[in-house]
Amino acid sequence: MTDRLEVLPIHGIGEVTAGDDLAEMITSAAPWLADGDILVVTSKIVSKAEGRLVEVPADGPEREEARQHALAGETARVVARRGPTTIVQTHHGFVMAAAGIDASNVDKTHLVLLPEDPDASARELRAGLRDRGLDVAVIISDTMGRAWRNGLTDVALGAAGIEALLDHRGKLDPYGNELSLTQMAVVDELAAAAELVKGKTGRVPVAVVRGYPALITGDGPGVSVLIRDAASDMFGLGTAEARAEGLRAAATLPEPPHTGGRSRGETPLDGAPPAGPLAVDPAAAARALRTLGDLLTSSVLLADGIRLTPTGDGPAALIRTGAEAHRLRAALAAEGVRTEAVIDDEGVTLIYIDGAPE
Amino acid sequence: MTDRLEVLPIHGIGEVTAGDDLAEMITSAAPWLADGDILVVTSKIVSKAEGRLVEVPADGPEREEARQHALAGETARVVARRGPTTIVQTHHGFVMAAAGIDASNVDKTHLVLLPEDPDASARELRAGLRDRGLDVAVIISDTMGRAWRNGLTDVALGAAGIEALLDHRGKLDPYGNELSLTQMAVVDELAAAAELVKGKTGRVPVAVVRGYPALITGDGPGVSVLIRDAASDMFGLGTAEARAEGLRAAATLPEPPHTGGRSRGETPLDGAPPAGPLAVDPAAAARALRTLGDLLTSSVLLADGIRLTPTGDGPAALIRTGAEAHRLRAALAAEGVRTEAVIDDEGVTLIYIDGAPE
Numbered sequence: 001m002t003d004r005l006e007v008l009p010i011h012g013i014g015e016v017t018a019g020d021d022l023a024e025m026i027t028s029a030a031p032w033l034a035d036g037d038i039l040v041v042t043s044k045i046v047s048k049a050e051g052r053l054v055e056v057p058a059d060g061p062e063r064e065e066a067r068q069h070a071l072a073g074e075t076a077r078v079v080a081r082r083g084p085t086t087i088v089q090t091h092h093g094f095v096m097a098a099a100g101i102d103a104s105n106v107d108k109t110h111l112v113l114l115p116e117d118p119d120a121s122a123r124e125l126r127a128g129l130r131d132r133g134l135d136v137a138v139i140i141s142d143t144m145g146r147a148w149r150n151g152l153t154d155v156a157l158g159a160a161g162i163e164a165l166l167d168h169r170g171k172l173d174p175y176g177n178e179l180s181l182t183q184m185a186v187v188d189e190l191a192a193a194a195e196l197v198k199g200k201t202g203r204v205p206v207a208v209v210r211g212y213p214a215l216i217t218g219d220g221p222g223v224s225v226l227i228r229d230a231a232s233d234m235f236g237l238g239t240a241e242a243r244a245e246g247l248r249a250a251a252t253l254p255e256p257p258h259t260g261g262r263s264r265g266e267t268p269l270d271g272a273p274p275a276g277p278l279a280v281d282p283a284a285a286a287r288a289l290r291t292l293g294d295l296l297t298s299s300v301l302l303a304d305g306i307r308l309t310p311t312g313d314g315p316a317a318l319i320r321t322g323a324e325a326h327r328l329r330a331a332l333a334a335e336g337v338r339t340e341a342v343i344d345d346e347g348v349t350l351i352y353i354d355g356a357p358e
Numbered sequence: 359m360t361d362r363l364e365v366l367p368i369h370g371i372g373e374v375t376a377g378d379d380l381a382e383m384i385t386s387a388a389p390w391l392a393d394g395d396i397l398v399v400t401s402k403i404v405s406k407a408e409g410r411l412v413e414v415p416a417d418g419p420e421r422e423e424a425r426q427h428a429l430a431g432e433t434a435r436v437v438a439r440r441g442p443t444t445i446v447q448t449h450h451g452f453v454m455a456a457a458g459i460d461a462s463n464v465d466k467t468h469l470v471l472l473p474e475d476p477d478a479s480a481r482e483l484r485a486g487l488r489d490r491g492l493d494v495a496v497i498i499s500d501t502m503g504r505a506w507r508n509g510l511t512d513v514a515l516g517a518a519g520i521e522a523l524l525d526h527r528g529k530l531d532p533y534g535n536e537l538s539l540t541q542m543a544v545v546d547e548l549a550a551a552a553e554l555v556k557g558k559t560g561r562v563p564v565a566v567v568r569g570y571p572a573l574i575t576g577d578g579p580g581v582s583v584l585i586r587d588a589a590s591d592m593f594g595l596g597t598a599e600a601r602a603e604g605l606r607a608a609a610t611l612p613e614p615p616h617t618g619g620r621s622r623g624e625t626p627l628d629g630a631p632p633a634g635p636l637a638v639d640p641a642a643a644a645r646a647l648r649t650l651g652d653l654l655t656s657s658v659l660l661a662d663g664i665r666l667t668p669t670g671d672g673p674a675a676l677i678r679t680g681a682e683a684h685r686l687r688a689a690l691a692a693e694g695v696r697t698e699a700v701i702d703d704e705g706v707t708l709i710y711i712d713g714a715p716e
């Protein structure tokens with residue numbers, strides 16, 4: 001919290017090409033910079049200075065091919081797709097459309113990739129500015145979409161000289177409530193504030209936030225602390241992709257162990273050992289049977305499983321029993337209940353792998 | 359884009375209670391407000407003034423019960439759960455943890471709910487300030503988490519007197535590239551900038567952004583335009599929830615129609631009519647069979663389906679054929695290929711519902 005912020009554009013930074021000294025260009029354009037300032041530098045000029053460009057045909061179908069090839073190179077993992085839009089996780093860990101590859105503000109025969117290591121780039125630029133007598137923080141920013149909100153905002157890709165998170169935990173509000181779960185991603189808010197004076201036509205690639213007393217002595221951990229790890233990511237796959245994964249898992253039952261009564265989001269076939277005793281929802285078997293609706297098979301609930309037998313005679317009835325047994329196994333798996341299937345000449349016994357539901 | 363922004367806290371707004379006139383409190387605390395200013399008002403004081411509080415026990419297990427009850431009332435749809443964290447979509451359409459219900463900055467016997475209609479609240483406050491001679495925009499802000507990034511930032515819940523999105527589409531960059539897909543959610547960026555001077559202990563619930571020339575004559579469409587509709591939401595369910603839905607869908611095949619070659623994220627059993635001709639991935643059948651690995655059943659690819667017959671003799675072999683037929687149907691469904699199953703005394707024929715893969 002502070003008393004008054006100013007957000008100031010830096011005009012006059014010209015075109016940036018590979019090998020350019022950004023610290024020099026910035027201080028030349030803004031001799032008014034002062035200790036304590038926070039510089040928000042658009043990642044594009046960092047990429048240009050670092051030569052993080054890829055050559056592509058100016059037009060034609062080969063251009064799109066080249067773009068897809070570049071995207072594949074930048075992609076660690078595809079998160080979701082819909083039509084022409086691909087949301088991926090980059091090697092850095094950022095989740096963004098098209099891995100942040102940008103065709104704007106560059107000539108048509110090039111695409112701009114994200115900096116390879118934005119935190120390192122931020123540290124390098126902070127050091128370069130320190131060499132010129134300035135103790136300033138550096139945030140490297142880029143434009144990103146959001147999962148549930150239209151429109152884009154600028155966020156931080158890299159940072160040096162400032163902590164990414166401002167931790168309010170442990171403080172008290174006026175009612176004596178202890179604030180919890182309140183870590184503000186201030187570098188993202190600073191990036192957003194800076195964007196308001198930048199515009200999108202490239203002529204203001206750097207802005208300064210003045211009056212926010214947040215500089216630290218060292219470089220700090222950078223923006224990497226803002227990247228959610230897989231364990232805390234509830235949206236690691238798009239809904240459609242995850243749903244297809246569930247269907248695929250049904251094809252290859254039994255399910256690996258889950259925590260609680262719900263399927264986990266991780267790769268279902270990783271063979272990881274159970275995390276601990278499985279807490280099976282007591283009503284799971286009943287819910288699973290209700291999911292199926294009317295069965296052509298006779299089902300009997302056992303202490304440790306479910307017995308299914310054909311209701312009619314003949315081969316077709318036996319085949320139907322096998323199909324319905326598998327339906328039921330999928331319905332149980334959806335409730336977090338794993339089963340083994342034992343087939344005999346009279347029917348199928350589904351045995352709960354992790355013991356009976358409690 | 360503008361030349362210089364200031365972000366100014368408003369000090370001295372005291373405790374807010376139901377029925378308070380926020381326009382009066384704000385202008386009293388900040389007689390320096392001027393036309394063109396953008397006020398960013400923390401939603402909590404709007405909720406307090408509107409009486410959007412719910413009474414709860416100060417402690418004990420009944421407190422958590424009451425909190426859960428309040429959460430249920432504010433929830434239109436559960437998006438994802440993990441441990442104590444529930445991400446829901448509120449009636450407004452916002453996707454946020456605990457529906458934005460807040461226990462901080464209020465006495466222990468109350469919880470604060472989000473305003474019922476933040477855009478309406480913004481319009482009302484703008485009108486109240488206009489009555490006091492001020493032409494200012496009003497943004498109502500709140501703190502939210504993000505899907506793939508740690509930490510929280512402030513975003514806009516409601517707005518009046520300013521467009522939520524600044525549309526750069528159609529503009530040209532210096533290279534003559536036409537900017538596309540670049541709609542900036544400026545009200546979210548303004549909310550983030552304002553938060554930097556507010557802090558979290560409630561003493562600065564309103565901040566002013568000065569120097570951003572974005573006021574419009576009317577109230578504008580508000581923040582509702584920022585809420586993604588279901589059709590464009592690729593993350594409408596958490597990964598674990600969607601995966602369980604896929605397993606559940608496997609239990610109740612056949613699949614409803616999908617767009618493209620991928621399962622859709624919407625409720626699979628809504629019975630909606632097909633959106634149009636289905637584009638089936640040509641390699642889908644082969645991929646599905648590969649997913650299953652070794653089958654104990656004999657499979658033959660037909661022009662319009664797959665024929666499965668037992669490889670051994672006896673009832674158990676027939677049951678196994680039924681189970682494997684269902685596994686295969688789930689694997690095909692995961693690839694977007696819908697099937698009907700026709701069971702006879704010799705085996706199972708899976709018929710592609712939407713025609714053969716192209």
